[in-house]
Amino acid sequence: MAKKKNPVEVYQLICEDCGERNYVVRMKKEHKGLHIRKYCSKTRTHTMHKAKKA
Numbered sequence: 076m077a078k079k080k081n082p083v084e085v086y087q088l089i090c091e092d093c094g095e096r097n098y099v100v101r102m103k104k105e106h107k108g109l110h111i112r113k114y115c116s117k118t119r120t121h122t123m124h125k126a127k128k129a
C-alpha cells in the first residue's frame with residue numbers, strides 16, 4: 076500500500092451570501108466543510124465562505 080504523506084486537496088471557497096467562488100486554496104482533507112470568514116469581491120464585505128472541493 077502506498078503511503079501518502081500530507082494528503083492535500085484543492086478547495087474552492089464559496090461565498091455563502093452570493094455564491095461567488097472567490098478563492099482557491101490547498102489544504103488537508105480534514106478541513107473539508109470548513110467555514111472561513113473571507114472578503115467577497117462581489118459584495119465588497121467580509122462574508123462566510125464554505126470550503127468545497129474543486
Ligand SMILES: [Zn+2]
Binds near residue numbers: 092093
Ligand atoms: Zn459574496
